[in-house]
Amino acid sequence: MQKIIFIGAGSIAEALIHGWVENNVIQPESVYISNRSNQQRLQQLSSKYGVQQLEGYEQLTGADLIILAVKPKDARLAMDAIKPFIEPHVSILSVLAGISIATIEDHLGERPIARVMPNTSATIGMSASGIAFNKLINDVQHAQYIQMLEAVGIVIEVEEDKLHAVTALSGSGPAYLYYLVEAFERVGTEFGLSKEIVRELMIQTIAGSAEMLKSVNEEPEVLRKKVTSPGGTTEAGIKALDAMAFNDAIANCIRSAENRSRELARGE
Template structure:
C-alpha cells in the first residue's frame, strides 16, 4: 500500500501520522490528507511532517491504495460522499471511526475491501492498543499489510466487528480513563501534603512499572495484587476502601456505558 489518503485530520489521524513519521513507516510523500474545512490544520500537518494535501480536483484520491476514514463520526456520510466518485475499485478502506459499521461504509463507498480499526491516541508514541476487523473482501496480503502498519504504532489484535464496541470502551477510550485516574489520585495526594509534581512523577512511574509487570509476569492481576497486599497492612486498608466504595462496579458501569454508546452510534449510521 504505497499511497495512503486520510479523509479527516483530527486527533486520531494526527496520532497515526506522528507515529508513522517517528518510526519511518511510510514516506511523507506517500501520505495525503484532506479535511472538510480546517485548512489551517492541513497546512500545519504539511509543514510539520511533510505530508501531502489532497488537491481540490481530488486527483490524488484516484490512485490511492488505502483510504483511511478519520473524520468525526457525525461527518462520515458527507465525507464518504466527497470521495466516493474518485475511488479506485482496488482501494482498501480502513475506518478508525467509533461506532460506524462496515455496512454504512459499504453503502457510502460501494462493495469493496473494508477494515475497521480502533486504535487509541497512544499511537503518537508508538504505544497504541489497536483492534482490527476486516470484511471478507480484504485479501490476506492486504490484511497483513494493515497489521504491519498498525504494529508500528503499537500492538494489534484481530477481532470480529461486533467485538469492536467493547474494544472501543476498553482500549479506545481507555487512555482517558487512566488520565482521569491519575488526575484524581494526584489531587488526593496533593490534599495529603505532596506537591503536584512529586505526586505525578510517582504515579506515572508506578503505572509504568505495574504495566510492565503485567506484561512480563505470567501471574494474574489478582495474584500480583495479593503479592503487594500484606494482611493488616497499608495496601489492604486501601483495597478495602476501594471495595467499600464499589470500585469494581464503577469500572463495570464505565465500560458498559461506553459500550452502549458505541452501539447507539452504530445504529445511528445504519
C-alpha cells in the same frame, strides 16, 4: 504503498501519522490529509510531519488507501462527499468508532475494507489495536495492514462485532487512565506534594505495574494481594474503593462506552 489519504485530521489520525513516519513505515510525501473546515490544523500537521494537504477530493484519484478518520457523527456525510472520486479498486481503512463495515459499504460500495480501533498511544508506538476485515480483503492487504499497525503497537484481529468492546477497553482506555492520574494529582497535592512529584511517582507506578502484568505469569488478583498486607495501608485503600463500589463504577464505564459504540453504529 504510494498514496495514502486521511479523511479527517484528529488525534487518532495524527497518532498514526506520527508513529508511521517516525518508524519509516510510510514516507510523508506519500500521505495526504484533509478535514472539513480547519485549515490551520492541516497546516500544522503538514509542517510538523511533512505530509501533504489534500486540495480537493479530485486528488483522491490514484489513491492506494483511504483512511477514514473523521468524527463518527460526520462519517456518513464525509463518505457521501468522497464517493464520486474513489476508484473501484481502492481499499478503505476505517478508524471510526462504531461505524460498521456494512455502513461503509452502503456509502462507498463493496470494496476491500478493514476496521481498526487503535488508540492515541500509537504516537509512541504503544497502541493496542483491534482490527476486523471484510471478505474482499486479500492476503496481501491483510498482511500489509497488520504490519502497519504492528509498527505502532500491538494489533489483535477480532470479529467485527467485538470491536465495540475493543473500543470501550483499549480505544477509550487511555482517557480513563489519564483521568485516574488526574485524581491522584488532586489528592496528592492535598498532602503537600507538588503536582510534578505526584505525576512522576504515578507514571513510574503505572509503568511498573504494567510491566509486571506483562512479564510475570500471575493473575492481576494475585499481584494485588501480594501488595495488600492484612491491616496495612493498601488494604485500607482497597476497602475504601470497595465501599464506593469501585468495580461497579469501572463496569458501568466500560459498558457505557461499548453501548455508545453500538449507538453510533445505528446512527444515533
